[in-house]
Amino acid sequence: MLDKMVLAATLYYKEKLSQQEIAKRLNVSRPWVSKLLSRAEDLGIVKIEIVSPLSGNSELERNLCEKYGLQHAGVAEKKDRDYVSLAAAQYFVSQLESNDVVGIGWGDAISRFLRELTPLHLPNVHTVPLAGSFGETKETLPNYHAIELARKLGGQPHLLHLPAFCGSQEEYDLLSESQMWNELRHMGEHADLAVVGIGTLFSSFLTRNQVLSEGEQKELAEAGAVGDVILHFLNEEGESVETELTKRLLRVDIAEVKKHARTVIAIAEGLEKLPVIRAALRCGLADSFFTDTETAEALLKD
Numbered sequence: 581m582l583d584k585m586v587l588a589a590t591l592y593y594k595e596k597l598s599q600q601e602i603a604k605r606l607n608v609s610r611p612w613v614s615k616l617l618s619r620a621e622d623l624g625i626v627k628i629e630i631v632s633p634l635s636g637n638s639e640l641e642r643n644l645c646e647k648y649g650l651q652h653a654g655v656a657e658k659k660d661r662d663y664v665s666l667a668a669a670q671y672f673v674s675q676l677e678s679n680d681v682v683g684i685g686w687g688d689a690i691s692r693f694l695r696e697l698t699p700l701h702l703p704n705v706h707t708v709p710l711a712g713s714f715g716e717t718k719e720t721l722p723n724y725h726a727i728e729l730a731r732k733l734g735g736q737p738h739l740l741h742l743p744a745f746c747g748s749q750e751e752y753d754l755l756s757e758s759q760m761w762n763e764l765r766h767m768g769e770h771a772d773l774a775v776v777g778i779g780t781l782f783s784s785f786l787t788r789n790q791v792l793s794e795g796e797q798k799e800l801a802e803a804g805a806v807g808d809v810i811l812h813f814l815n816e817e818g819e820s821v822e823t824e825l826t827k828r829l830l831r832v833d834i835a836e837v838k839k840h841a842r843t844v845i846a847i848a849e850g851l852e853k854l855p856v857i858r859a860a861l862r863c864g865l866a867d868s869f870f871t872d873t874e875t876a877e878a879l880l881k882d
Contacts (some may be wrong), residue, residue: 584608588616589626640876644869647880648861651843652868655876665692668775668847668870673698675773675843676733681706683771683837684729685810686722689847690777694725697732705735708767710774710810711831712744714791729775740764744811745791746828761830769836776834776866778848780807780856792825799823807856809846809865810834816855818863834865843867849875858882 584606591597591605592613599617603610620626637655644653654671656663672693676682684690684707707730709722723739730737742761746752755761768774779786781800786792786808792800803823804815811831813821820826838844846866848857851874858879860866871879 585616585620585623586625588613589620592617593626637873637876640873640880643880644876648869649864650861650867650869653876654868654870655873656870658872658874662692662696664847664849664870664872665689666696668693668845669696669698671868671870672773672775672845673700675845676700676702676705677772678702679704680772681708681767681770682729682733682735683708683710683768683774683776683832683841684722684725685710685774685776686725687777687779689849690725690775693775693847694728694732697729699732699734701734703734703736705730705733706738706767707733707735708738708764708771709740710768710776710837711829712740712742712761714744738764738767740830742830744830745825746830749828752828752830755830765830765832768832770840771837772842774837774841774844776810776844776846778807778809778846778853778857778860780850780853781805781813796823796825799825806859807853809856809860810837812865814856814859814863816859818859818865838865838867841867845870847871851875851878854878 588602588606591602592599599610599613602613640655641653644650652671654667656667682705707726709726711722713721713723726737726739740760742755746755787797800813800821800823803821805813805821806816807814811829812834813826815821844866845868846860847870849872861869
């Protein structure tokens with residue numbers, strides 16, 4: 581049996597014979613050849629290695645997982661293509677199931693992730709934004725990302741036509757009791773998968789696009805905020821920061837998302853984001869994390 585297994589593997593992988601040709605030579609059925617090849621892989625006789633720019637730095641990935649308690653880490657080189665986003669997109673597809681609800685964030689990292697995502701046909705997949713709307717560009721519109729993700733997956737988007745930033749406590753109290761908010765909040769917090777970015781306070785789209793006023797930025801900074809994950813502002817220790825602004829936000833509870841999702845995929849890179857990335861990973865807001873080599877090395881230094 582072992583001799584036939586090695587012979588079948590040699591003929592198939594080295595001599596490039598088809599399974600049907602091997603079956604004729606060994607005087608067995610083609611399904612039997614398929615079983616021999618599969619068994620050869622199981623026993624380690626055949627080892628298949630995929631060499632690609634997405635293979636990543638296994639040592640950095642392993643060290644990130646060990647240090648921050650991650651299920652999976654992807655580390656890609658910065659080259660002529662956005663391999664960080666491509667690696668995240670391919671991992672997402674590997675985790676996706678045909679009836680999943682997917683919660684989606686926003687920002688530049690999510691836009692790049694969606695550009696790299698291969699179109700699929702999964703009509704029973706549902707997508708949902710993880711916060712209300714804000715900003716004026718595609719990168720700052722959670723609903724846009726839910727629509728684009730659904731388009732790429734051939735699924736069904738669910739949209740939240742409410743603001744993320746309420747202008748007053750009265751407005752927040754009214755909208756937070758609405759049926760639309762509570763239905764989509766529950767859907768987002770019980771998503772099967774979630775894909776989020778990690779934003780730094782002073783150079784993110786929230787400040788570049790004047791979503792946060794100078795007064796609100798100052799208030800958050802004085803409270804110790806270094807950035808956010810789905811509008812959950814964190815200090816360097818990974819603790820939630822609360823201000824008057826954060827009491828008026830329509831966004832899902834990221835802790836609930838983490839509790840219910842099979843995996844939360846976070847994508848972030850850049851040395852300017854180190855404090856908030858460390859904070860988010862230390863407090864366990866992501867199961868899987870994708871970044872570039874430079875950022876990964878810096879995350880492992882402290």
